[in-house]
Amino acid sequence: MTDAASQGLLQAVLRRESLSLLQYIRDAFPWTAVGEEEAWARLRQVVGEDGQAVAELGRFLAGRRIPLPYIGQFPVDFTSINFVALDWIVQRLAEAQRQEVAALEADVARAADPEARAALGRLLDVKRRHLPVLEGLAAAHPEPAGR
Numbered sequence: 001m002t003d004a005a006s007q008g009l010l011q012a013v014l015r016r017e018s019l020s021l022l023q024y025i026r027d028a029f030p031w032t033a034v035g036e037e038e039a040w041a042r043l044r045q046v047v048g049e050d051g052q053a054v055a056e057l058g059r060f061l062a063g064r065r066i067p068l069p070y071i072g073q074f075p076v077d078f079t080s081i082n083f084v085a086l087d088w089i090v091q092r093l094a095e096a097q098r099q100e101v102a103a104l105e106a107d108v109a110r111a112a113d114p115e116a117r118a119a120l121g122r123l124l125d126v127k128r129r130h131l132p133v134l135e136g137l138a139a140a141h142p143e144p145a146g147r
Contacts, residue, residue, distance in 0.1 A: 002064055002113045006111050006116035006117075009116065010116055013107055017054045020096065021092060022096065023051060024078045031084065032086045039141060040086060042133065043134075050126060050130060053123050053127075056119075056122065056123070086141055094137070097135075104123060104127055107120050108120045
């Protein structure tokens with residue numbers, strides 16, 4: 001049985017990760033130049049795997065009869081990043097991923113319930129695996145000076 005504090009933590013993480021910049025990009029379409037198709041395909045793969053990991057956390061909650069939280073809407077400031085250049089967005093995605101990894105590390109440490117800690121740890125593992133991919137994309141697609 002997951003304790004109340006761990007339940008609240010799991011719900012908060014599910015909401016936060018469902019509304020992440022990486023999940024927003026799923027429906028935004030960065031502008032890519034000729035030759036960037038592979039990078040865009042890799043980014044879509046990361047987005048998909050991240051979405052699957054977040055959904056798995058939701059299934060964990062549902063399987064333990066923990067009510068799923070109201071997810072809400074993406075932050076309003078995300079709406080200004082539709083149809084932006086790939087080199088611009090991968091910089092922000094790498095930084096956001098670093099912040100999400102740090103937040104999840106703290107969340108795992110706070111979870112008292114071992115099953116909750118393990119569920120959060122699985123999501124953290126996915127985030128950690130994707131961080132070097134996003135950093136690599138950011139390094140390979142630097143923003144032009146003057147932006």
